[in-house]
Each structure stands twice: as C-alpha cells, then as structure tokens.
Amino acid sequence: MGDRTCIIDLARMLNLSPSTVWRLIKRKVLKAHSSPLCPGISETCKMTRMRWVLRLIMDYSIPHDPTYYGMFDVVHIDEKWFYLTQKSQRVYLANNEPKPHRIGKSRTKIPKFMFMEAVARPRWDDDGNCEFDGKLGIFPFTNSAAAKRTSKNRVKGTLETKPVKSVNQIATRAMMINMLIPAIKEKWLPHVGEKVIYIIQDNAKAHIMQSDPEWQQHYKQDGFTFVLTQQPANSPDCNILDLGFFRSIQSLIHKKMPKTVEDLSGAVIDAYKELHPKTLSNVWMTLQYVGNEILKHKGDNNYQLPHNKKKILEDEGNLPEQVKAPIWAVNECTQLYDEWKANQ
Incomplete structure (x- = not known):
C-alpha cells in the first residue's frame, strides 16, 4: 500500500500519467481512502463483543425477529x-487576503483539558418535540489555584483554572458521585417507582467498578439505582461518545478558536450545549447498526462504519426507533459463542 499514497506514485505504479490518474479519480474509477488504525482484537475479545451485542437484543425477540432494546x-x-488549538488549522482565504499567523510557546505542549461527558438517548413526543435532549453534562477535570507570582497576564493571588495533572480513580469517583449522579437526577424524565440506570464506561484504569466501596454508598439515591457496566475491551465503536459525538464537539470547538485555557473550557461547554439533540439521537441509531456489523463479522472490527441514510428515512417518516438485527447473524453468533464457552 505504500506506493499508493499519492497520485504521482500511483501513476508510476500503473504506468500512466498523473493527469490520467486524476481523470480516473474524477470519474470515480479510483477513489481515495483514509485507512484508520484500529485496535487489535483477540479471539476472546471477539467473543466478548459478540456477547455484548447479543445482550442488547430483546430476549423475547430471538430468534424469529431479533430487535434491539430502546436503550x-x-x-x-x-x-x-x-x-486549545490544532498544530495545523485549515482555513479558506480570498486571493489577496493575508495568511493568518498563529503562534504558541511550543508545538508539543499545547494546553489541554480533560472532560468527562455523559449522554443518554434523547426522547421525543408524538409531535416530534424534544422532551429530553439526552445531554446530561460535560464536566472538566480542573481545579482553581492562586497565582504564586505576578506576571504580565495577572497579578499575584489571582485564581487560575488548572487542569488536574493525574486523572485517577480518586478523581473519577469524585466526579461521578458529586457531578454525574446529581446531573442524572436533575435532568432525567419523571418516573414511577425505582429506576435502574446502566452507566456504560470503557475499561480505563481510572474507572471504578460497581463493587467500589465508596460507590456502594451512593449508587442508590431518591428512587434511582445506578449500575456501572464495562463495555468490551478495545471497542471504542461500542461507546456513543467515541462513535461520533466527540467528533461533533471537536469540530465546533475549532470554529470558536479559543485563546486561553479559560476560553477553552467555556468553548467545550458551549459546543456541547449547541449540538442539536438530533445529532446525538443519530449516533444512538448508529450504535445499533454498528452492533449488526459486529455480529456479521463475528465480533471483529474489520468493517466500514455503516451509513443508513437516516436523514432520508426520517424525512419519509420511516426511521425506526429500534433497529432489527439480521436473524442469520444472531443465530450464528449465538451458536459460535456457546461453542467457545463450552471449550473454555
């Protein structure tokens, strides 16, 4: 593949002129492709991914009409x-417009903040009005510290926003107990009786488990029960945020062009609030279609991200709330997982 990375190399390999290759690209005989670097998937991980997707399908719908839960x-x-900024930023200029000059102290030490984001699936009423936007909150891992000395930017003693240097289990536990749980209780739609909320997270070392002693003291509050669940390892495609929502936020942040770390924090929160609930709702739909691809490929991640023309289906009134899984893939994966489990 190394000799196909530019038009000149490709033309040399095909023994054609670059202009001919360019015309073939314009005619869509050839096409450019960006090949992402995907996580390696072991056999055990494939089985775990298959099992995780199968558990998202309603039990009573298997095997005749497998359908995903509403989630x-x-x-x-x-x-x-x-x-705070990108190393390289593309902009479009007029012919005689001067080129923007961006400066920074170091290209390798660009200021950054870590945020924890929480989302649920948006809700819509019968008239198409949004009852719940699904955006529970985005919380920065920061603290405030007084400036130790005077500089050209501020005087001594001025409170400055500083990123948390080490995001560990102590920091994430405090964030979930003090910020996430209150946000869910405040924004969740009214319900009757006990409400069980499943919180899906990846397998990062900084994340706590359901058995965490301090979490056990807080996971039941005011009619809510919060259950921590881990997604499969090496599976960013199984998380709504990694699947597409983070990219949407990132694109809005770059448009705002923040200048300081305080501006960055505000820009992230503003971008999070500005995103339309439909964007988030579409990612939840994509998650179900991704589940189908995982089943079709027996737990592997060697597939193209599905695009199912959600906008067209929505305009036609045919966009399903719950996606159906292919019967053959569900049956084959169920049998394959049972055989693998029996041999362990």
Whole structure:
C-alpha cells in the first residue's frame, strides 16, 4: 500500500500519467481512502463483543425477529482531552487576503483539558418535540489555584483554572458521585417507582467498578439505582461518545478558536450545549447498526462504519426507533459463542 499514497506514485505504479490518474479519480474509477488504525482484537475479545451485542437484543425477540432494546435506561460516559488549538488549522482565504499567523510557546505542549461527558438517548413526543435532549453534562477535570507570582497576564493571588495533572480513580469517583449522579437526577424524565440506570464506561484504569466501596454508598439515591457496566475491551465503536459525538464537539470547538485555557473550557461547554439533540439521537441509531456489523463479522472490527441514510428515512417518516438485527447473524453468533464457552 505504500506506493499508493499519492497520485504521482500511483501513476508510476500503473504506468500512466498523473493527469490520467486524476481523470480516473474524477470519474470515480479510483477513489481515495483514509485507512484508520484500529485496535487489535483477540479471539476472546471477539467473543466478548459478540456477547455484548447479543445482550442488547430483546430476549423475547430471538430468534424469529431479533430487535434491539430502546436503550432509554442507558447512560454512556467517557473522558477526552480537548486541546486549545490544532498544530495545523485549515482555513479558506480570498486571493489577496493575508495568511493568518498563529503562534504558541511550543508545538508539543499545547494546553489541554480533560472532560468527562455523559449522554443518554434523547426522547421525543408524538409531535416530534424534544422532551429530553439526552445531554446530561460535560464536566472538566480542573481545579482553581492562586497565582504564586505576578506576571504580565495577572497579578499575584489571582485564581487560575488548572487542569488536574493525574486523572485517577480518586478523581473519577469524585466526579461521578458529586457531578454525574446529581446531573442524572436533575435532568432525567419523571418516573414511577425505582429506576435502574446502566452507566456504560470503557475499561480505563481510572474507572471504578460497581463493587467500589465508596460507590456502594451512593449508587442508590431518591428512587434511582445506578449500575456501572464495562463495555468490551478495545471497542471504542461500542461507546456513543467515541462513535461520533466527540467528533461533533471537536469540530465546533475549532470554529470558536479559543485563546486561553479559560476560553477553552467555556468553548467545550458551549459546543456541547449547541449540538442539536438530533445529532446525538443519530449516533444512538448508529450504535445499533454498528452492533449488526459486529455480529456479521463475528465480533471483529474489520468493517466500514455503516451509513443508513437516516436523514432520508426520517424525512419519509420511516426511521425506526429500534433497529432489527439480521436473524442469520444472531443465530450464528449465538451458536459460535456457546461453542467457545463450552471449550473454555
């Protein structure tokens, strides 16, 4: 593949002129492709991914009409670094417009903040109005510290926002207990009786488990029961935030062009609030289609991200709330997992 990375190399390999290759690209005989670096998937991980997707399918719908749960009692959380700026920023200029000159102290030490984000599936009423936008909150891992000396930017004693240097279990536990749980209780739709909320997180070392002693003191509050659940290892495609929502936020942040770390924190929160609930709702739909791809490929991640023309289906009134899984894939994966489990 190394001799296909540019048009000139490709033309040399095909024994054609670069202009001919360019015309083939314009005619869509050839196409450019960005090949992402995907996590390695072991056999055990494949089985875990298959089992995780199968558990998202309603039991009573198997095997004749396998259909995914609505996932309205699920919250996805994840952490992400947001940088003050990019090393390279593309902009479009007029012919005689001067080129922007951006400066920074170091290209390798761009200021950054880590945020924890939590989302649920948005809800819509019969008239198409949004009852619940699904955005539970985005929380920065920061603290405030007084400046130790005077500089050209501030005087001594001025409170400055500083990122938490080490995001460990202590920091994430405090964030979930003090910020996440109150946000869910405040924003969740009214319910009758006990409400069980499943919080999906990845397998980072900084994350706590359901058996964490301090978490056990807080996981039941005011009619809510919060259950921590881990997604499969090496599976960012199983998390709503990694699947697409983080990218949407990142694109909005770059448009705001923050200048300081305080501006960055505000820009991230503003971008999070500005995203339309439909964007989040579409990612939840994509998660179900990704589940189908995982089943079709027997737990592997060697597939193209599915695009199912959700906008067209929505305009036609045919966008399903719950996606159906292919019967053959469900049956084959169930049998394959049972055989693998029996041999362990």
